[in-house]
Amino acid sequence: MHAIEFKNVSFRYEEEQPYVLRNVSFQVEAGEWLAIIGHNGSGKSTIAKLMNGLLFPTEGEIIINGIPLNEENIWEIRRQVGMVFQNPDNQFVGTTVRDDVAFGLENRGVPRAEMMDRITSSLEQVRMQDYLLHEPYRLSGGQKQRVAIAGVLAISPSVIILDEATAMLDPLGRKEILDTVHRVQAAQQLGLITITHDLNEVMQAHRVLVMNDGEIWTTTVPRELVKRQTELQQIGLDVPFVTQLAHALVRQGINLAEQPIDHEELLDALWTLHSNK
Amino acid sequence: MNNLLIVGQYVPTNSIVHRMDPRIKMLIIFFYVIFIFFANNVVSYALFTVFAVGGTLLTKVPWRFIAKGLTPVWFLIVFTFILHLFVTKEGTVLVNVFGLPIYSGALEQGAVISLRFFLLILLTSLLTLTTTPIEITDGVESLLGPLRRFKFPVHELALMMSISLRFIPTLLQETEKISNAQASRGVDFRTGPFRERVRAVIPLLVPLFVSAFKRAEELAMAMEARGYRGGEGRTKLRELQVMKRDVAALIIFIIVVAAALITRDYS
Numbered sequence: 001m002h003a004i005e006f007k008n009v010s011f012r013y014e015e016e017q018p019y020v021l022r023n024v025s026f027q028v029e030a031g032e033w034l035a036i037i038g039h040n041g042s043g044k045s046t047i048a049k050l051m052n053g054l055l056f057p058t059e060g061e062i063i064i065n066g067i068p069l070n071e072e073n074i075w076e077i078r079r080q081v082g083m084v085f086q087n088p089d090n091q092f093v094g095t096t097v098r099d100d101v102a103f104g105l106e107n108r109g110v111p112r113a114e115m116m117d118r119i120t121s122s123l124e125q126v127r128m129q130d131y132l133l134h135e136p137y138r139l140s141g142g143q144k145q146r147v148a149i150a151g152v153l154a155i156s157p158s159v160i161i162l163d164e165a166t167a168m169l170d171p172l173g174r175k176e177i178l179d180t181v182h183r184v185q186a187a188q189q190l191g192l193i194t195i196t197h198d199l200n201e202v203m204q205a206h207r208v209l210v211m212n213d214g215e216i217w218t219t220t221v222p223r224e225l226v227k228r229q230t231e232l233q234q235i236g237l238d239v240p241f242v243t244q245l246a247h248a249l250v251r252q253g254i255n256l257a258e259q260p261i262d263h264e265e266l267l268d269a270l271w272t273l274h275s276n277k
Numbered sequence: 278m279n280n281l282l283i284v285g286q287y288v289p290t291n292s293i294v295h296r297m298d299p300r301i302k303m304l305i306i307f308f309y310v311i312f313i314f315f316a317n318n319v320v321s322y323a324l325f326t327v328f329a330v331g332g333t334l335l336t337k338v339p340w341r342f343i344a345k346g347l348t349p350v351w352f353l354i355v356f357t358f359i360l361h362l363f364v365t366k367e368g369t370v371l372v373n374v375f376g377l378p379i380y381s382g383a384l385e386q387g388a389v390i391s392l393r394f395f396l397l398i399l400l401t402s403l404l405t406l407t408t409t410p411i412e413i414t415d416g417v418e419s420l421l422g423p424l425r426r427f428k429f430p431v432h433e434l435a436l437m438m439s440i441s442l443r444f445i446p447t448l449l450q451e452t453e454k455i456s457n458a459q460a461s462r463g464v465d466f467r468t469g470p471f472r473e474r475v476r477a478v479i480p481l482l483v484p485l486f487v488s489a490f491k492r493a494e495e496l497a498m499a500m501e502a503r504g505y506r507g508g509e510g511r512t513k514l515r516e517l518q519v520m521k522r523d524v525a526a527l528i529i530f531i532i533v534v535a536a537a538l539i540t541r542d543y544s
Contacts, residue, residue, distance in 0.1 A: 107504040
């Protein structure tokens with residue numbers, strides 16, 4: 001059983017309109033981190049909305065933990081699939097951090113006594129427990145997104161989707177969020193799906209799914225992906241600086257043992273360059 | 278700017294009045310407003326005055342905050358007094374002011390009406406001084422609860438109120454941003470004739486509305502993704518509870534009203 005399975009899914013908003021997604025099939029396992037990347041309009045956000053029933057596929061089938069997605073069991077699926085959106089302000093419902101985390105629990109009729117425990121423990125997981133009674137306007141964008149993640153964790157889902165959840169944050173906030181979800185995902189063996197247009201953000205993922213014009217362009221691991229610099233640029237993705245530098249070094253005749261995926265690996269490759277010979 | 282508007286008049290002193298159940302506060306104020314009109318002699322007015330002033334003292338809110346809340350109505354209180362002074366023609370003539378006779382009954386009537394007005398404003402302002410907007414929302418939701426039987430959307434109303442409260446600072450920040458952006462493009466909000474200043478608000482309002490609608494749409498989607506499907510089967514984190522202090526306050530209030538009703542003149 002897969003955490004999430006897409007079987008030949010196609011989607012268009014209305015008949016006669018072009019398909020936004022064409023024949024998309026993939027699986028996500030429990031405890032796996034899948035990054036979905038693509039340029040604007042490649043269909044990546046549509047995939048996110050299909051995964052928790054905000055949209056329904058025009059053709060094909062979506063199965064979540066063995067449950068097929070349809071109108072009847074949509075609420076069960078939304079309990080299993082938590083979603084964090086792009087704009088930190090437009091998903092903050094409560095007047096305080098505590099009330100916002102409670103929102104999802106209230107919706108599901110969780111008894112009050114249990115609510116307090118779940119709020120505290122999920123806020124601890126994202127390290128926001130000191131902000132229990134803060135109003136949203138007193139929080140930074142990164143902190144608001146961490147609260148949004150806590151709100152999702154509180155309902156103990158099996159899969160978390162971050163739909164461009166870091167796009168509106170500064171670099172520090174971005175790191176904050178990615179570190180948080182990575183830690184939580186590893187600790188709880190959750191399925192994690194991050195959707196982004198920034199190649200820098202897929203490097204820690206286990207697998208990458210590249211979308212282009214509504215179709216799956218490729219599914220691979222980050223290390224393999226960065227080897228295809230020119231192709232990536234052709235489909236409108238910015239190649240990370242480390243990759244660009246590595247490619248430039250190769251052009252200068254400096255062959256690195258392995259394609260580095262982050263600064264650290266590049267540094268290691270450089271300082272051990274001569275000792276390897 | 279933000280602090281002022283969100284908190285409204287709320288002054289956090291954590292007094293016993295602050296910790297009271299908002300429903301009880303609202304009920305007491307509601308019936309106070311009704312029963313004060315039954316007062317018609319010194320004793321009954323004294324009872325209501327003691328209750329309002331006593332309540333105010335218990336809040337521990339500094340007088341200047343209370344005075345600030347009363348500022349806009351001072352004028353009305355004084356105006357009512359003066360109006361009664363010249364219009365009412367009962368009792369004996371006390372003195373002539375610029376040829377207009379002032380009657381003793383007028384002085385009495387004016388003082389009584391102004392006092393009543395003052396007490397009403399004082400007690401109602403205590404609600405906003407000691408209760409956060411979200412507590413008021415919870416209180417309203419709970420008090421309107423019985424209307425649910427008549428399909429009145431009580432939960433939806435309360436949720437709308439609390440979401441509005443949550444978005445006030447967000448939209449204020451946005452207004453400021455748009456106003457700066459438009460000002461930098463040469464829109465002048467502050468000078469010129471009235472009509473032009475009104476027209477200058479349009480480039481402020483249009484983007485604000487567009488973004489507010491966009492926010493609403495995204496918020497609705499986020500709420501749905503988080504499992505929101507209306508008030509049914511929902512539990513609440515913030516629960517109102519009637520405590521001993523609430524019962525005590527209610528009993529004191531009932532005694533005051535009963536005493537006032539007994540001591541008032543029935544002739």
